[in-house]
Amino acid sequence: MAAGTDRRRSAWVLNLDADVELAAGPRYTPPRAVRIAMAPHVERLAASLLGPDDVLVDEASAPGIAAGLPGRAFCPTPRAIATLVRAGALPVPHPPATVLRTVNGRAFCAALGPTLPEAAFVHDLEAAVAMLAARPAVAPQWRVKRAFGMAGRGQRPIAPGLVSEADRAFLRSAIASEGGVMIEPEVAIVRELGLHGLLSEEGALRLGRLVTQECDAHGQWLATTLAEDVDVVTREAITSEARRGAVALHAAGYWGPFGIDAFLYRDASDGVLRLQPRSEINARYSMGFAVGLDCHVT
Numbered sequence: 001m002a003a004g005t006d007r008r009r010s011a012w013v014l015n016l017d018a019d020v021e022l023a024a025g026p027r028y029t030p031p032r033a034v035r036i037a038m039a040p041h042v043e044r045l046a047a048s049l050l051g052p053d054d055v056l057v058d059e060a061s062a063p064g065i066a067a068g069l070p071g072r073a074f075c076p077t078p079r080a081i082a083t084l085v086r087a088g089a090l091p092v093p094h095p096p097a098t099v100l101r102t103v104n105g106r107a108f109c110a111a112l113g114p115t116l117p118e119a120a121f122v123h124d125l126e127a128a129v130a131m132l133a134a135r136p137a138v139a140p141q142w143r144v145k146r147a148f149g150m151a152g153r154g155q156r157p158i159a160p161g162l163v164s165e166a167d168r169a170f171l172r173s174a175i176a177s178e179g180g181v182m183i184e185p186e187v188a189i190v191r192e193l194g195l196h197g198l199l200s201e202e203g204a205l206r207l208g209r210l211v212t213q214e215c216d217a218h219g220q221w222l223a224t225t226l227a228e229d230v231d232v233v234t235r236e237a238i239t240s241e242a243r244r245g246a247v248a249l250h251a252a253g254y255w256g257p258f259g260i261d262a263f264l265y266r267d268a269s270d271g272v273l274r275l276q277p278r279s280e281i282n283a284r285y286s287m288g289f290a291v292g293l294d295c296h297v298t
Contacts, residue, residue: 009053011066011089014042016150018075018284022101023148023178026078041221041287045074048290057087064088075100075284076256093201099253103283105147106182112248115241116184116276121147123180128171135160136185138267138274143186144171147178152219157186187265190273193227193234194261195242196286196293201255205246208293210235213261224288234275238262241278249283259286 015021016038021028030038046056055066063086071089073080077097084091095103102108110121118136122128132142144167146154156170163171174181192213198206210230214222242260249258261280264273 008070009051009055010092011055011057011069011071011084011087012046012050013057013071013073013080013083014045014049015074015077015080015083016041016045018073018077018080018100019104019148019150020153021077021079022075022097022104023146028079045285045287045289048288049285055087057083057089059083059086061087075104094256095254100283103249103252103254103281105178106145106280107147107180108248108252109245109278109281110182112241112244112278112281115278116187119182119184121180121182123175125168125171125175128175128181128183129163129168131183132158132163132167133161137269138265139185139187140268141186143184144174145182145184146174147180147182152215155219187276188268189263189265191264192261193230193238193263194224194259194286194288194292195238196257196259196289197242197246198257198293199246199249199255203246203250203255205243206293207239207242210238211288211292213288221287224291226292234264234277237275237277245278245281249281254283256283257285257289258283259289 017030017034050056055069057066065087067088069089071084071091073084076091076094077100081091107121114120117138120131122131136142141157141159144156144158149155156167158167171181192215194211194213196208210227211224212227213224216222238260245258245260259282260278262277263279264275267274
């Protein structure tokens, strides 16, 4: 059975910092600033994702408050599972943490093949510096992303040929701690899109409807709406990448909720509007997940 289709009352942990935990490993404890930043987003996600009788728990919840309820999480990381267990919930079957870390890293998405010109996941410092020396064809500069990150964090714009010591320090740290960096042309994004799905342990796939995702200048989510006005070619290209992603996720041992991010951008070389059909794979729930896919657990 796909995650999110069991209609029983459940306990939930909405650990929106899951990507940060996956990067840091067992030593991770969310800083106070991260908790404060997550709070309003947790409230908004709970309103759309949880059923009316579900129970939202966190590390401050009383022990046993969700005794006997099925336990679910935004992403079933070790901290999320420990929080559910402390609350007395019974975590539903979920992929192991090693799989979660693999499939949520940007290297996993990149391994499916590039869908943005000149973008690459780079494992070596000098190779990264050499790549950043040239100007990308479709954008005026580069954007370097750590292998893991949330809401636009862990990213750095770098002008071509101007790799400073601070840039090198960022690259060196990211490569040493997370195995590499994603280097992409910093294109002018016109519209952000997404497609969410539920993948069963057996590999059965259920896809939702295409959505538009509104984010601020720092990459933080603002709103999600149905993308009813998208042309067939764009819709089919994103759907194709979602299906490819699902096959790769299943092969890697993942099941549960996932999403494909995509966007339309303006090519700086000729001004033409182009599609990036798979910018990221998020092997977890997402903000706005329930907009295009009915997944309430009640």
